[in-house]
Amino acid sequence: MARWAAGARERIVLAAVDLFTEHGYDGTTVAQIAERAEVTRSTFFRYFPDKRDVLAAGQETLGRLLTDGIAGAPDGASPLEAVAAGLVNVSGAMSPMNRDLAPRLEAVIAANAELQQRNALKVVGLADAMIAALLARGVPDPTAHVAAELGVLAFKRGFAAWCAVDARMADDLASYALAELDQLRDATAALG
């Protein structure tokens, strides 16, 4: 009874990434995902409106954690210090599962034009969320845009670096993202 109660969401995501990897995104059905995850179709639809939403899982959360972190930075924080607070907040929510799935998820997206397009728009959405949070702090317009773009780059590069190191040796994601943010800020001095 209530097979969907414990861990069903994670099982669905894991099963979906497995099947997308094996058969491609287009070659995988909701019924197959549900079967592999050992949930019923109706349980699947409790968690996700559609197959495509499995890949977007956590996207809204990501944006919310970034903006909450930016909004919660101390009053005197500089634009990049506020972005750093957003990165720390979002990093805490990335689990070993996110890390383990990342390489296969990337391969699935890279193999499918529609998914690449969806993913590109998601990244735009994250940048826009950070811009709004920075503007709300009183950061002026062009600075808010630049800070947000550097934040998105730092998150992407930090996440890739985090995934690339041996899991047993790795610090938490936040330290990688912040190191990348530092490097990007330093790079602005070399723009000329």
Next chain:
Amino acid sequence: MARWAAGARERIVLAAVDLFTEHGYDGTTVAQIAERAEVTRSTFFRYFPDKRDVLAAGQETLGRLLTDGIAGAPDGASPLEAVAAGLVNVSGAMSPMNRDLAPRLEAVIAANAELQQRNALKVVGLADAMIAALLARGVPDPTAHVAAELGVLAFKRGFAAWCAVDARMADDLASYALAELDQLRDATAALG
């Protein structure tokens, strides 16, 4: 005879944007576009593989002009000076037609999730093209990323500013894009 020889490509683009505006992107067919443009269906397909490609018209050209401009910048040019050369090169290719169509084109894209996703990936493609051109000049990695992102932002903001002023009063696009690039560079000093 040879109705497609003179200006057919422009007529097709104009007719498509008109129809997308009137009936939506999904509600418009290739046959309708061809009819409005006064070309045959086979003429349409001489210029565009599909309806969606009308919207991508000039996209490859855009990327090529940006990268050619960056590659052609003087040897001693700084990363942002190279980006500026790319912006000048691409600006010269933007016609009054691009300017006139822009507001309607934006509205069509904003009204359609698939087009928004495609557009987001196009912007990623422009940034990637600029990054590659900067790396080829010997600009180191994080600096090339930051310079390219500022270049994309400057082009988007410059284009919007160019479209917003009275056409009879407007300077060329390049001066708007370069002014935005200057502002974005100045903004990096305020990142903290």
